Amino acid sequence: MEKLLLLVVTMAATISYLCAGKLLVVSDGYTFESPSYSVVHIESDFEIRLYKEISWMSALVHGTSFLNSTRDGFHRLYQYLHGANLNSIHFSMTKPVLTSISPSHHGSSSSSYTVRYYLPSEYKYKSPPQPSAELNLQLDKWKSQCIAVRKFPGYANDDNVEKEKDALVSSLTKRLAALMQAVKNNLYYNYSIAQYNASKHRTGRINEVWMDVSGFTAEGCPV
Numbered sequence: 001m002e003k004l005l006l007l008v009v010t011m012a013a014t015i016s017y018l019c020a021g022k023l024l025v026v027s028d029g030y031t032f033e034s035p036s037y038s039v040v041h042i043e044s045d046f047e048i049r050l051y052k053e054i055s056w057m058s059a060l061v062h063g064t065s066f067l068n069s070t071r072d073g074f075h076r077l078y079q080y081l082h083g084a085n086l087n088s089i090h091f092s093m094t095k096p097v098l099t100s101i102s103p104s105h106h107g108s109s110s111s112s113y114t115v116r117y118y119l120p121s122e123y124k125y126k127s128p129p130q131p132s133a134e135l136n137l138q139l140d141k142w143k144s145q146c147i148a149v150r151k152f153p154g155y156a157n158d159d160n161v162e163k164e165k166d167a168l169v170s171s172l173t174k175r176l177a178a179l180m181q182a183v184k185n186n187l188y189y190n191y192s193i194a195q196y197n198a199s200k201h202r203t204g205r206i207n208e209v210w211m212d213v214s215g216f217t218a219e220g221c222p223v
Helices: 066-082 161-175 179-186
Strands: 008-013 014-019 022-027 030-035 037-042 047-051 055-062 097-102 109-117 137-142 143-154 189-195 207-212
Touching: 055 066, 066 097, 066 109, 066 137, 066 189, 143 161, 161 189, 161 207
Parallel strands: none
Antiparallel strands: 008 014, 014 022, 022 030, 037 047, 047 143, 055 109, 055 137, 097 109, 097 189, 143 207, 189 207
């Protein structure tokens, strides 16, 4: 049975609520817009969310470090948000900052990191301003999909993101047999790390591991 997110207190410093069809996140004392979703399945250590279409502005980085690649990509996105686009428009910050990771394979030492800024809902049906060419950013539109989510506290860094991803994969394959094929379809276990707090915020931090599990047999999940 689908459960619509109305109010979730994730940690002391982060509160999410729906307002006028938008998901707003109160974090670090400020209010930010976030992609809206509904929860279609919940367990003690993870949940399955159904996200509708989402538009991101994305920065691709090839590197060996999650932390350094996220900083590199967000620096380019930050310039876009502060007017480095053809219309010189300034954007409000949204949450989360999402870093999608495609692990290396075929013996390569580097991975592909895509750092993403969630475009506010006003750009759901219209194109955002084109970024300045030197930033090398791309508009990225996600179709509706089901995503498995595991929360973890503290700072997301090179020492813990893969461990948190492995913990999510383990939970998925142990708890729900129906998810085993969906996880296997996620070649090389591509995953994303969602960060909701500014780096200066030291306590009450919240991060999430995201993994696409479309094909999971729950109401509304794409097959």
